[in-house]
Amino acid sequence: MTKIKTQYNRRSFIKVSAAASGGMLIGFSWLNGCKPNTSLDTGVAIPKEWFDINGYIKIGDTGMVTIFSPNPEIGQNVKTSMPMIVAEELDVPWENVVVEQAPLNTGFYQNQFAGGSLSIRLSWNALRMAGATGRRMLLEAAAKEWGVEVSSLTASEGVIKENSGERSVSYGEIASKAVGIEIPEEVDLKDLKDFKLIGTSKKNVDGRKIVTGEPLYGLDFHREGMKLAMIQHPPAFGMTVKDFNKEEIKNMPGVTDAFIIDTTIDEPGWFDEKGFNHLIAIVGDSTWELMQAKKAIKAEWETVSEPENSDIHIEKLEKALVSGEVEESRKDGNADAAFKKAAKIIERTYSAPFIAHNTLEPMNFFANVTENSAELVGPTQTPESLEGSVSKLLNMPLENITVDMTRIGGGFGRRLYVHFGVEAAAISKKIGGPVKLIYTREDDMSQGTYRPTYRSTYKAGLDENNNLIAFSVKGAGLPEGPVFPNRFPAGTVENYSAEKIKAETNVTTGAWRAPRSNFTAGAEQSFLDEVAEAAGKDPIDFRLELFNRAINDPIGEKHDYEAERYAGVLKLVKEKANWGETKPGVHRGVAAYFCHASYVAEVMDIIMENGQPIVDKVWCAVDCGIVVNKDGAKNIIEGGVVDGIGHAMYSQLTFENGTAKESNFDKYQLIRHSQAPKKIEVFFVENEIDPTGLGEPGLPPAMAALANALYKATGQRHYHQPFSTERKLVG
Amino acid sequence: MANFNLKVNGKNEQVDVDPATPMLWVLRDHLKLVGTKYGCGIAQCGACTIHLGDNAVRSCQLPVSAVNDQDITTIEGLSENGDHPVQKAWMEVDVYQCGYCQAGQIMNASAFLKNNPNPTDEEIEGAMNGNICRCGTYTRIKKAIKEAASSENA
Secondary structure, rough: OEEEOOOOOHHHHHHHHHHHHHHHHHHHHOOOOOOOOOOOOOOOOOOEEEEEEEEOEEOOOOOOOEEOOOOOOOOOHHHHHHHHHHHHHHOOOHHHHHEEOOOOOOOOOOOOOOOOOHHHHHHHHHHHHHHHHHHHHHHHHHHHHHHHHHEEEEOOEEEEEEEEOOOOEHHHHHHHHHHOOOOOOOOOOOHHHHHOEEEEEEOOOHHHHHOOOOOOOOHHOOOOOOOOEEOOOOOOOOEEEEEEEEHHOOOOOOEEEEEEEEEEEEOOOOOOOOOOOOEEEEEEHHHHHHHHHHHHEEEEEEEOOOOOOHHHHHHHHHHHHHHEEEEEEEEOOOOHHHHHHHEEEEEEEEEEEOEEOOOOOOOOEEEEEEEOOEEEOOOOOOOOHHHHHHHHOOOOOOEEEEEOEOOOOOOOOOHHHOOOHHHHHHHHHOOOEEEEEEOOOOHHHOOOOOEEEEEEEEEEEEOOOOOEEEEEEEEEOOOOOEEEEEOOOOOOOOOEEEEEOOOOOOOOOOOOOOOOOHHHHHHHHHHHHHHHHHHOOOHHHHHHHHHHEEEEEHOOOOOOEEEEEEEHHHHHHHHHOOOOOOOOEEEEEEEEEEEOOEEEEEEEEEEOOOOOOEEEEEEEEEEOOOOOOOHHHHHHHHHHHHHHHHHOOOOOEEEEEEEEEEOOOOOOOOOHHOOOOOOEEEEEOOOOOOOOOOOOOHHHHHHHHHHHHHHHHHOOOOOOOOOOHHOOOOO | OOEEEEEEEEEEEEEEOOOOHHHHHHHHOOOOOOOOOOOOOOOOOOOEEEOOOOEEEEEHOHHHHOOOEEEEEEEOOOOOOOOOHHHHHHHHHOOOOOOOOOOHHHHHHHHHHHOOOOOOHHHHHHOOOOOOOOOHHHHHHHHHHHHHHHHHOO
């Protein structure tokens, strides 16, 4: 067993217990109107009395256990996997567990955000410790009750037994006594071989609620007496609102108020990125009437910076690649000199457009701001940042602000940014009462915070024996360049150069699922496919050769990845897909990528039907260390693959006069059923490494596996996303 | 504004709204049945799918004034206890990620299976193409529809 020091004291537990009680109340009342929760799929009766063990765990007198899930649930399934880790160490049957979303509590929980595929990775120890602490306290309570040593007892499956076999007591029966036990300073964690829950597959804890349409999401939140609100932002980036037909709008049916809000935050942080500070807000009683009022707005807009279009964006990127400011770089050997000596040189340019996150649940938030308090409820990936920004906006101390998290109808990075919660607070303050702000799809898609547009040039030099002797990449983005200088193939090539170049735009951008990796993987891995072909080598063998170099004789001081694990996923996918086997009419591509501390390799099979490519099957090999919830983990990788194919193939924003022409799903194409792969299989490398995340790593390699398989199917290389509309440009 | 008598999930309801109000907002704002979701408002994403009689329709494009005496079924009324074969298959396959689109997917799939109890893969794709899943759970949705079909035919 591993001993681990607990990182919290009695006071922090008491603090969180109080907050957690609030969370409990919320879970059972605010969405369900105080009626008993009828959809508990547990094997035990609903308790009469609950006992707070610690901020993560409550145990009822019947043995039912409530586990609080600290992080926002955006579809990555942490609301199931995080409590599984707690339940594992507590050692309680999963059937006895109900899960509740914890509210924001920065004093107790750590890293309460959903981003960077970090939830499980950063909370692994804290969650294990929470469960182990609970188990230890129950053991101590039983030992005290019976007047025996803790070492003479064993806790398992929600029951404490004397090793002699004499007495036993269930967690539910002893829970009331555990409340008075001192928090242990040190607890034992289980050996990995003793895991009973971790590594199995448990179904989504909200599954029944999802399929029966229970209120779960921010948009579903209702508070008696609350108003609804909508915003109107300027029609283009570079514009601001001066005035509008306020009186006319106020007199429209169902409208109770209309005004301009200023949501400027002093010293804005990274999460305060937003399209517009000044917005028209309309308040009323029904969504439909607000939508009609929005259409009747006649506003005076002012242009404050030049409206951009897509041609300007391409020009800016091309210029940046020639003479832009290099933010970050790496040089090993002398790439320029090596290119001069090379027998073969391959040089290609790749690009990708701005794209929107398009979470299916549009932005929304509930706020109730009074003179001394602010209550916020809704879908946010960063509740702590929201609290901070609202504190600045209202000039109100943090402790007077609460944030509760609803289930979230998609994140993808969009809800890392907090402006819609801040806007709800500004509107609530102005009207002096509770309000739920709702974006229309068009508001959502045209507001910005897009994935930046990128352009990169890759160059490779092979010697007469087809060894890779030089490699360079130069990447520019609006605004951030898509280059990770220390990632693969850094460490594998004698002469290496990477330059990350920034450029400016007035279009607002933000983190979009697997930021930059969502482009670099597609570019780099399809470029290497071409280089392998030029070298006359199998694309997997070619990569493995490079990894061998990084393992045996790495170039340079460091690189970001572990070459063994990188090679490991390629070997696994090679085996599972039976790489090398050819089938008539089936065209294969492969790619591998490392990001967010996880390794994923994918093989994709494409067949052509009536001249159209169909993705027939995808094999994924994943190394994310220990897998917590196996089928849930497969699901998120499958989703990443579909997302990667969809955005590489179909999606883009095109700009005219400072605004995207696509503002809804009639023009903005998202992947649909008939375009999705027919089959996806996911395999995990088995090891005992602490778990890393899965929300993002499945997506990036899919873009390249697709490009490489398309090449095999059609003979055409793809350089410019989206591939379905790719102009024939010189690569 | 006008009064409308509606039959929603077997219950008689009366609402006083603008006749142009789409059923989506009548359900969500006035009847507090929020299982039906807003995604695009222009019948492109399918999140708002309900049954009008036996047919799947996009409630964002169905004005309350066009409903008349036709039965409306929403996700809340698809079954008593979440035990419609399609709902059960969705839970069995553990289809969802964020879950937001799934009420619409389930309503569309259940109406489709009623008309075509034993569909081919191509028929499923065709029938479901109007329902976007932004998380990309399409392969699981298809699997669940096939499981629901085979459990119905068993």
